[in-house]
Amino acid sequence: MLFLQQLNVHAQNEGTSTGTKWISSQGEELSSYSPVDGKLIGSVRTTDKVGYEAVVQAAQGAFAEWRKWPAPRRGEVVRQIGEVLREKKQPLGELVSYEMGKSLQEGLGEVQEMIDICDFAVGLSRQLHGLTMHSERPGHRMYEQWHPLGIVGIISAFNFPVAVWSWNTMLAWVCGDVCIWKPSEKTPLCSIACQNIITEVFARNGVPEGVCGLVNGGRELGEWMSADARIPLVSATGSTRMGKAVGAAVGSRxxxxxxxxxxxxxIIISKDADLDMALIGALFGAVGTAGQRCTTTRRLIIHKDVYEQFTGKLVKAYGQLRIGNPLDQHNHVGPLIDKDAVTSYLAAIEKCKAEGGKFIVEGGALEGDGFESGCYVKPCVAEASNSFQIVQHETFAPILYLMKYDTIEEALSYQNGVPQGLSSAIMTLNLREAEQFLSAAGSDCGIANVNIGTSGAEIGGAFGGEKETGGGRESGSDAWKAYMRRQTNTINYSNSLPLAQGIKFDL
Known part of the structure; x- marks a missing residue:
């Protein structure tokens, strides 16, 4: 495949790197099969304990030097990475699409996110600012500054195999940190492609070996990173179950x-919504990436006065969806990541029916020509209660649950009445409803949108959520502070030593 050649990804690849050097490992072979057609793309050698130690030690050594580089100089390296990503956008987007299964447009969009965060990080490299405070003591100056933490461990998920890594890495690098990346074992070849791009830039800039480590493998690697006191920050993307384990291990140290x-x-759909606009937001939110985004729209809370009208539009739109090879830009929906995901999808449908759900767009697995991988399913829609156990659970698949509401207060109670708190939206032209949704008594999510869907966040805003979503923030705004340590400094330029709070300690 041409895009593999352009990214220097081979049939067999080492999966462990300290930056520009690949390390031979005695780990197992990890094969990557495309959910698009079921074919073997390539394999990587997973990281064993010896390889992991080599990567961590290289990172420790690199940090001692990298943190001394001026932040704008580190930003210049990131700028060059952004330029190479522009050159490699098409082949990398194709690899993301083929290895993960999302549409080519979404694969290209993911690489564009990488480019955007590079641009953001370059600007940030000249804006890592602290505050100056007035001291209560005469002849004193007080201020705060931010210093890099050290090694940042990054555990990423299959659904965004490159973008979320870049959100963390580019910010961490300009902050002066070094990184170790453990990508999803379901999309290892995307990590190889990214490491090759980084290697090219690092080599010509004399970046210390160890600034960008890569380890490939399964759960055990994540456990090593989470328990490793040499890694002061672990950024993990994945299921709530996984996050609780990571949070407990990191917190214990x-x-x-x-x-x-x-x-x-x-998405709350008001009786005052533009229903055509609401349809677009709901449809892409529910079926984009085949329902495998953390921001996927899983529930529609629809006002009773427009319920029948809107569901009619929705059913018609679902009937026009084209499912198939995501590299064919005529298709809207690609496959799920693997057959296990299909099994979970089918089980969720049965649970919904058992609890009393009524499907107005039927689901099911797809077979036959073009669906040989066994990973394709039908996006489906069910009328359900917010109290259903399956509705309270996140199923990583294109299943959309509908429910009616009468008052905005009732809608908000449904919106907030789940354990998770990532993204939310309201479709309304009613200013009072919009403001109530955004108020402290409104949505309890980290992201709250008006007249756009739940999916497709820009890198300029901090990304993350509350409750069982974990509470973390990545990407834009002041999320960079999570990758640094705060230091408060007081300088006495007087000829005496007064104490704070007026304390006297004279001899």
Missing amino acids: LGRSILELGGNNA
Whole structure:
């Protein structure tokens, strides 16, 4: 495949790197099969304990030097990475689409996110600011500054195999940190491609070996990173179950964690909504990436006065969806990541029916020509209660639950009445409803949108959620502070030593 050649990804690859050097490992072979057609793309050699130690030790050594580089100089390296990503956007987007299964447009969009965060980080490299405070003591100056933490461990998920890594890495690098990345074992070849891109830039800039480590493997690697006191910050994206394990392990050693976990996102559709606009937002939110985004729309809370009208539009739109090879840009929906995901999808449908759900768009697995991988399913829609156990649970698949409401207060109670708190939206032209939704008594999610869907966040805003979503923030705004340590400094330039709070300690 041409895109593999352009990214220097081979049939067999080492999966462990300290930056520009690949390390031979005695780990197992990890094969990557495309959910698009079931074919073997390639394999990587997983990281064993010896390889892991080599990566961590290289990172420790690199940090001692990297943190001394001026932040704008580190930003220049990131700028060059962004330029190479522009050159490699098409082949990398194709690899993301083929290995993960999302549409090519979404694969290209993911690489564009990487480019965007590079641009953001370059600007940030000249804006890592602290505050100056007035001291109560005469002849004193007080201020705060931010210093890098050290090694940042990044555990990423299959659904965004490259973008979320870049959110963390580019910010961490300009902050002066070094990184170790453990990608999902379901999309290892995307990590190889990214490491090759980084290697090219690092080599020509004399970046210390160890600034960008890569380890490939399964759960055990994540456990090593979470328990490793040499890694002060672990940023983990994945299920709530996984995040609780990471958070407990990191917390037990008083480390820091950024947790981006499950979502159970809803759109409230008001009687005052533009229904055509609401349809677009709901449809992409529910079926984009085949329902495998943490921001996927899983619930529609629809006002009773427009319920029949809107569901009619929705059913018609679902009937027009084209399911198939995501590299074919005529298709809207690609496959789930693997057959286990299909099994979970089918089980969720049965649970919904058992609890009393009524499907107005039927689901099911797809077979036959074009669906040989066994990973394709039908996006489906069910009328359900917010109290159903399956509705309270995040199923990583294109299943959309509908429910009616009467008052905005009732809608908000449904919106907030789930364990997760990532993304939310309301479709309304009623200013009072919109403001109530955004108020402290409104949505309890980390992301709350008006007249756009739950999916498709921009990198300029901090990304993350509350409750069982983990509470972490990545990407824009002041999320960079999570990758640094705060230091308060007081300088006495007087010829005496007065104490704070007026305390006297004279001899």
